[in-house]
Amino acid sequence: MSRKAYITLGDRITAATDLVSQSSWWGQIQTWVEVLLTRLGLRGQGLVVAIPYLWLLLFFLIPFAFVLKISLAEAVIARPPYTALIEWTEDAFIDIKLNIANYLFLLQDDLYWKAYLNSVKVALISTAVCLFIGYPMAYSMARANPAWRNVLLMLVILPFWTSFLLRVYAWIGILKNNGVINNILLAFGIIDEPIVMMQTNFAVYVGIVYSYLPFMILPLYANLERLDNTLLEAAADLGCRPIKAFFSITLPLSIPGIIAGSLLVFIPAVGEFVIPALLGGPDTLMIGRVLWDEFFANRDWPVASAVAIAILLLLIIPIMVFQRFQAKEAEAGTA
Amino acid sequence: MQKSLKTTLVAAAVGALLATSVSAEEEKVLNVYNWSDYIAEDTIANFEKETGIKVNYDVFDSNEVLEAKLLAGGSGYDIVVPSGSFMERQIQAGIFRKLDKDKLKNYGNLDKTILEGVSLHDPGNEHAIPYMWGTTGFGYNVKKVEEIMPGAPVDSWDLMFNPDVVAKFKDCGVTFLDAPTEALSNVLGYLGRDPNSNEKEDLAAFEEHMLKIRPYIKYFHSSQNINDLANGEICVAMGWSGDMLIARDRADEAEQGVEIAYTIPKEGAVIWFDMMAIPSDAPHPENAHKFLDYIMEPQVVADISNYVFYANANTAATEYVEGEVKEDPGIYPSDEVKAKLFPDLAEDPKFTRQLTRSWTRIKTGQ
Incomplete structure (x- = not known):
């Protein structure tokens, strides 16, 4: 009996799938998805915007939630090495334990604050140097003959084809006592003793500026390339000298590019770990290194997570304030 | 009905048997x-x-x-x-x-x-x-050390831990492992204290002593010392026995006249x-x-x-x-030397935190 029923059911399924495929089931799914998206208020433009939000949710918010969760736990010798946030007790209660001691701990010791300030200092100086070097480069690229522009652009991107780690290691070979620079200077008799460059803050700046320079050049170039040339021509016609035209037209118009480039350099530079670890000296105190120590040396994942969250908040707040300020400026400009 | 139940049971039993034999292999x-x-x-x-x-x-x-x-x-x-x-x-x-x-x-x-x-x-x-297993002693550049300080105490931690001696090698390059527990044990042993102490007082003594020699230390790193020693970039390096011997071999292979030796100091050292x-x-x-x-x-x-x-x-x-x-x-090492080696035991988490903090102070001055 059962066997007979089985066949019938199977037949029915086959028939059903046939029906769906005949009646263009694909179209049907499309309609469903459309209905669903409309209900969620996502149509046309909204759908396009949803993709970056989904990306943000998957690769930023969810990991952030994990780190936040660990930062509110307590360190224990176990696997995983922190306590659970939510526990089911025997009488079916949910027991939620939030431990904010890790954040308070960060305030007790000025190490974290000093390391953070020092990181911000290093990042600010690096950003300024990147801007100083990057602006003329982006400017000359944007002014170059269009046939050359792509080649120049290619040359800026080219270093990315080599591993970041290898490029930082290469700087060790260049900067060390019997490295390229010292050997050349010694050979020409310019110096008698090698100049100590490795394991100094100087080497950290060189490494950061070198690594992040393309992130400054690319947005600046994109901005400067779109600059309306007729404005400069008009200025020239009215008797404005090129230098003045640059400062009163080009520079103000390129401010969005400067801001984009500076943020792209500044934000990753604050949390930089690899460059100070490889090129810096033992006294280069940066927040990335402090975080490493918390995680690996102290095995205190909760405090390490609290440090990570604190860095994030300290970085996000100024950026948000800045953006709001910019939006207001833009409004004022249009009004 | 009964028959089919039996068949099912047998089939199930055979299946289970097959399954266990699969998981055992x-x-x-x-x-x-x-x-x-x-x-x-x-x-x-x-x-x-x-x-x-x-x-x-x-x-x-x-x-x-x-x-x-x-x-x-x-x-x-x-x-x-x-x-x-x-x-x-x-x-x-x-x-x-x-x-x-x-x-x-x-x-x-x-x-x-x-x-x-x-x-x-x-x-x-x-x-x-x-x-x-191995030891945590130091490797050194034989010729440069002899040149800078004839008759230098190359069999003793004095070479690294005595502020007056280590000061002489500052320009030549003195490096530490970035391994606080091993540095702690070796320094405490040198100071005649318990190498595996978890006492605050011993930690303070360690930090105080490290700060005396800190001005002469070039860097704290756990693997860079191999190449730097072999190339003659540095003179004296606290290091793991095998690493220092690799440095010795690389120096020999490079034939740049660099000669490296490894010492298990007479005061005793960490065995791991x-x-x-x-x-x-x-x-x-x-x-x-x-x-x-x-x-x-x-x-x-x-x-x-x-x-x-x-x-x-x-x-x-x-x-x-x-x-x-x-x-x-x-x-x-000989049995006599072996007798002076001490293990590097795990500290309690609280002490680990204090040690890491102290180590950061030693390294960065903060």
Whole structure:
């Protein structure tokens, strides 16, 4: 009996799938998805915007939630090495334990604050140097003959084809006592003793500026390339000298590019770990290194997570304030 | 109806039998996670040939990285090689499975004294076997040290820890391992204090002494010293025995006139053990036991020692270890020197935090 029923059911399924495929089931799914998206208020433009939000949710918010969760736990010798946030007790209660001691701990010791300030200092100086070097480069690229522009652009991107780690290691070979620079200077008799460059803050700046320079050049170039040339021509016609035209037209118009480039350099530079670890000296105190120590040396994942969250908040707040300020400026400009 | 029930039962029983026999016979795979450059070139290939087990061999270069993977869980490794003090804490966290010593027929080859030393980390030697061991002393550039300070105390920690002596080598380059626990033990031993103290007072004495010699230390790093010593970039480096001997060999190969020697200081130094253990969530524990047993075969482990220049913990293997390795006091120290070595035991978490903080102060002045 059962066997007979089985066949019938199977037949029915086959028939059903046939029906769906005949009646263009694909179209049907499309309609469903459309209905669903409309209900969620996502149509046309909204759908396009949803993709970056989904990306943000998957690769930023969810990991952030994990780190936040660990930062509110307590360190224990176990696997995983922190306590659970939510526990089911025997009488079916949910027991939620939030431990904010890790954040308070960060305030007790000025190490974290000093390391953070020092990181911000290093990042600010690096950003300024990147801007100083990057602006003329982006400017000359944007002014170059269009046939050359792509080649120049290619040359800026080219270093990315080599591993970041290898490029930082290469700087060790260049900067060390019997490295390229010292050997050349010694050979020409310019110096008698090698100049100590490795394991100094100087080497950290060189490494950061070198690594992040393309992130400054690319947005600046994109901005400067779109600059309306007729404005400069008009200025020239009215008797404005090129230098003045640059400062009163080009520079103000390129401010969005400067801001984009500076943020792209500044934000990753604050949390930089690899460059100070490889090129810096033992006294280069940066927040990335402090975080490493918390995680690996102290095995205190909760405090390490609290440090990570604190860095994030300290970085996000100024950026948000800045953006709001910019939006207001833009409004004022249009009004 | 009755018949069909019977058939079903039989079928179920056969199925269950098949299932158990399948799970008892592990797939022929083994995932090994070992230190880089820490095995002979043909060990894995020979093991695969002998057992038919396919080995996925992966390497790490710091205990911290290994520990982070183990603590996160689900690493998928069957064999891991933590150092003793790290393993001690990992055992407390329940990371490892107990060894089934009935499956380890070569266990009797292991050195009884070393097993006793290791039991400080792993009471009763229940979770791991000692793989290789070494010391934390210092390597130095023989010619430069002699040139700067004729008759320098190259057999003593004075060379690194005596502020008046180490000051002379500042420009030539003095480096420390970025390993606070080992630095602590060695300095406390030098100061005549308990190397494994967890007392605040001893930590303060350590920090005070380190700050005296801090101005003369170029950097704190745990692997850069090999190349820098071999190239003549630095003069004196606190380092692990095998690393310093690798530096010696690289200097010889480079033929730039750099000569490196390794010292186990007369005041005593840290002795450490790298242990092979099986994580509790290892997917192939049977194969892991076979691998451990294979490593304990005298010829196999002797070949590894001959290649990596570290002493093994296998009494039966000593006769197969080449003279060059066996007679090197930096690798196989005399009993007299051995008696002065002290293990680096795990500290309690509170002390670890204080030590890390103190180490940051020493390194950065903050």
